[in-house]
Amino acid sequence: MLLGVNIDHVATIRQARKGIEPDPVMAATLAILGGADGITVHLREDRRHIQDRDLNMLKDFVPVELNLEMAATKEMIGIAIKTRPDFVTLVPEKRQELTTEGGLDVGAQKTHIREAIKKIHAAGIPVSLFINPEPDGIHIAKQIGADMVEIHTGMYANARGTKKEKELTRVANSVRDAVDIGLLVNAGHGLNYDNVSRIASIEGLRGLYIGHSIVSRAVLIGMERAVREMKELIIKAGGKS
Numbered sequence: 001m002l003l004g005v006n007i008d009h010v011a012t013i014r015q016a017r018k019g020i021e022p023d024p025v026m027a028a029t030l031a032i033l034g035g036a037d038g039i040t041v042h043l044r045e046d047r048r049h050i051q052d053r054d055l056n057m058l059k060d061f062v063p064v065e066l067n068l069e070m071a072a073t074k075e076m077i078g079i080a081i082k083t084r085p086d087f088v089t090l091v092p093e094k095r096q097e098l099t100t101e102g103g104l105d106v107g108a109q110k111t112h113i114r115e116a117i118k119k120i121h122a123a124g125i126p127v128s129l130f131i132n133p134e135p136d137g138i139h140i141a142k143q144i145g146a147d148m149v150e151i152h153t154g155m156y157a158n159a160r161g162t163k164k165e166k167e168l169t170r171v172a173n174s175v176r177d178a179v180d181i182g183l184l185v186n187a188g189h190g191l192n193y194d195n196v197s198r199i200a201s202i203e204g205l206r207g208l209y210i211g212h213s214i215v216s217r218a219v220l221i222g223m224e225r226a227v228r229e230m231k232e233l234i235i236k237a238g239g240k241s
Contacts, residue, residue: 001207004209010023034224035227039066044093055085066085069130092104103137106140110144127145129149130149142182147184179204
């Protein structure tokens with residue numbers, strides 16, 4: 001199972017002073033040394049953390065999978081086509097949110113997202129959709145041409161008690177449904193060192209995409225070690241690399 005490390009929050013620290021450190025590109029290098037199979041960045045329309053320069057440098061220097069998270073806007077599609085990451089993950093985006101709050105409403109935005117996928121595919125770039133763990137969304141993702149889906153695990157991560165078990169089942173069922181119709185399946189959002197093992201044990205997952213918890217731990221113990229500890233938890237849970 002792949003571990004994609006999201007380095008957005010390294011850039012968040014940098015942007016607090018509008019300076020040059022810490023450098024997300026250096027953080028990506030250390031994450032790879034720790035065992036990361038991929039690097040994820042979310043280039044937001046307001047450029048609150050990752051900057052265009054970061055994306056361009058990562059594309060030039062990172063030897064692992066580069067996943068560009070972005071909104072399905074004309075500007076971002078143009079950037080993706082120019083930069084050519086290994087794949088694009090389309091995500092919902094609100095200016096006022098602290099982090100992505102949920103999956104794409106693929107039913108309501110079917111036509112718009114289908115057109116975005118066509119444009120990105122025309123440049124030879126695979127597309128993943130960040131969606132909630134719901135059957136309808138998975139089937140619509142397939143219908144409109146997505147290559148992959150990333151199942152939103154935030155509800156599982158935030159739940160407690162019996163509700164957590166229900167959310168875990170929803171994620172597991174969504175993974176199975178997506179695999180059954182021929183989609184590659186990833187998962188992410190809110191995963192940390194305490195809750196990742198049960199997600200990593202779900203059969204059929206291609207990769208887990210984790211950012212905040214790894215960067216938070218890296219502040220205390222270093223990026224390389226923080227990534228290595230997460231990778232070990234995933235492998236131990238059955239998500240063999």
